Amino acid sequence: MKTLLMTGVLLALSGAGAVKVGVLLPLSGAGSVSGQAAKNGYQLALDEINRAGGVLGKPLELEFADDGSAPAKAVPEFVKLVTVEKVDFMAGGVSSATSIAVSGPAKQYGTFMAWIGAAAVPVEDAFADHPYFFHYHPWSYYNFEAILGYFKYLKTYKKAKTIAIAYEDGPFGSAGIDATVDAFRKAGFNVVMTEKFKTGSGNFGPLVSKAKAAKPDILYWVGYDTDALPLATEIKQQNLQLGLLYGTPPSWPVGFEKNSLSDNVAGLSLWLSTSPNKDSRTFVAAYKKKYGTVTDEYFAPLAYVNLKTLAAAINRAGTTDKAKVAAEMAKTNVSTPFGQLTFSPSLKTKYQGFKAGNWLHFQYLGDARVPVFPIKFAQKPMVYGK
Structure with a gap:
């Protein structure tokens, strides 16, 4: 009888295992800069969560998987995390193409x-x-709202009138391109070029030649970090004269700021390490202590916030029951390095976190990403080339 009782106790203890979160990231391929930044953020958050007592009384566990920035790899990795590793929750998700690919199995398994x-x-x-x-990153229409606001400023104060658009041929670049063109035109811009390219190909010669003939004030490109340097190189080689080269990659090439080709290139970011926000300063200090360096890739603090808020919701729920955790996540109202985080409906999803008001526009100035717009956050005047 004692043996049976002891066995039952041991089984009960073994069944009360640690909460496991699967994290699907592009640790290789076109999105790897974003993926590695996010992994660093997750690991920093994991350290803090477990030092504070973990989740449901046990150390939280993370299971990382590399989606390779490719839908064909993302799906089996996702399924393995859910069915073999038996994670309780899924986090991560940088690429639009891979996220679309895993939507089927996510709904099939009812994955959180x-x-x-x-x-x-x-x-x-x-x-x-x-x-x-639960979606933390602003949807592309929130991103574009911020971009359009900046370009309207350039139209008013820098006399920018013409825009050329270069966009990668996947969902990230191509989705909504017609609406983008229409919005620019409604704002009074003349869209003089729209050109698709293959991300990672490095072949921007014909595209830049076409842009040079069109003589745009702004070249607006939508692609990944692997496209930044070859595009900037081709622009210099062909001496394309622009008022502004503006890009929206999720991350930028490592060390890009040290290359003179980055001078005056502008972009969009949810966050920069120079932010005076108290939570941002705390994050930067903790990140530097752990990794010995500072990052300007916003996927690092975004992943950090992602895991911290998920862990907090599970602890408040007192269980891994998805419905109960979702109910607690929906109540999230916390200060973060990006500002306040709450969840509310987007146009189509129930739980959307950050929106248009969180974006900053920066330029590479003096070997650093410097906020230049909105003006109230600008640390230096923007440089406009015309």
Whole structure:
């Protein structure tokens, strides 16, 4: 009898295992800079969560998987995390293409998704009816709202009138391109070029030649970090004269700021390490202590916030029951390095975190990313080339 009782106790203890979160990231391929930044943020958050007592009284566990920035690899990795590793929750999700690919199995298994990236509208469509999908990153229409506001400023104060658009051929670049062109035109811009390219190809010669003939004030490109240097190189080689080269990659090439080709290149970011925000300063100090360096890749603090808020919701729920955790996640109202985080409906999904008001526009000035717009956050005047 004692043996049976002891066995029952041991079984009960073994069944009360640690909460496991699967993290699907692009640790290789076109999105690897974002993926590695996010992994660093997750590991920093994990350290802090477990020092504070973990989740449901046990150390939280993370299971990382590399989606390779490729839908064909993302799906089996996702399924393995859910069915073999038997994770309780899924986090990560940088690429729109891979996120669309995993939407099927996510809904099939009823997976709880705390997703940090994947901003293209087709992702929103894919998860519109998923009851356990929490999206932290602003959707692309929120991103574009911020971009359009900046370009309108350039139109008024820098006399920018013409825009050329270069966009990668996946969901990240292509989704909503017609609406983008229409919005620019409605704002009074003349869109003189729209040109698709293959991300990672490095072949921008014909595209830049076409842009040079069109003589735009602004070249607006939508692609990944692997495209930044070859595009900037081709622009210099062909001596394309622009008022502004403006890009929206999720991350930028490592060390890009040290290359003279980055001078005056502008972009969009949810966050920069120079932010005076108290939570940002705390994050930067903790990140530097752990890694010995500072990052300007916003996926690092975004992943950090993602895991911290998920862990807090599980602890408040007192269980891994998805419905109860979702109910607690929905109540999230916390200060973060990006500002206050709450969840409210987007156009199609139930739980959307950050929106348009969180974006900063920066330029590479003096070997650093410097906020230049909105003006109230500008640390230096913007440089406009015309």
